[in-house]
Amino acid sequence: MSLPYRSPTAVDDEFATGRPLPHDVHDRWMRPYRPGPWxxxxxxxxxxxxxxxxxxxxxxxxxxxxxxxxxxxxxxxxxxxxxxxxxRVGLWLSGKGLRQVSFFGTVTVPWSKVDTVRTAQQPVKVLGLPRTVMGQALLITRRGGGQLRTMVTDHNADFLGRVEAFDIAADAIEGWSTELR
Missing domain, CATH: 1.20.5 (Single alpha-helices involved in coiled-coils or other helix-helix interfaces)
Known part of the structure; x- marks a missing residue:
């Protein structure tokens, strides 16, 4: 799976015209990972x-x-x-910002207001249920304080049992954040 932030233009191909690849278009909202099996x-x-x-x-x-x-x-x-x-629940990215889509609501934060995006070891919920275990979570902090609700963990419905997929998605989201902040 190619990461969305790795190649901004198609200049390596002999038929390339220097235009952005379809998966590199930063104008539309896209999820940097596939929905999980759960x-x-x-x-x-x-x-x-x-x-x-x-x-x-x-x-x-x-x-x-x-x-x-x-x-x-x-x-x-x-x-x-x-x-x-x-x-549709999950974390969506575009050139405009970061969008957290939950079942009952959506929070959109422009990249200019995102302070840090990092992974941390902390207690996380298993499949969104009250039971917690130690796991990794992607933490997103806004400028001026305030942290977004943790939606991407290695024990949620998208990544339970798929630690490598969590690492790839977290790296992709951190890459977008670094590139567009």
């Missing part, structure tokens, strides 16, 4: 539940129960929307 697995189960509910609403319409079908349809659509939001 997040994707939970999303797959939720979408399977939504498919069963949509099929149940179809059967209810065929049986003549329009109110029950409407209820199943609304609940299935709510499950689909929540699943899509769950897949």
């Amino acid at each position: 997040r994707v697995g939970l999303a797959a189960l939720a979408l399977m539940l939504a498919a069963y509910m949509l099929f149940a609403s179809l059967i209810m319409v065929a049986a003549g129960s329009v109110n029950g079908a409407a209820t199943c349809l609304v609940v299935a659509l709510a499950v689909i929307v929540c699943t899509l939001r769950l897949l």
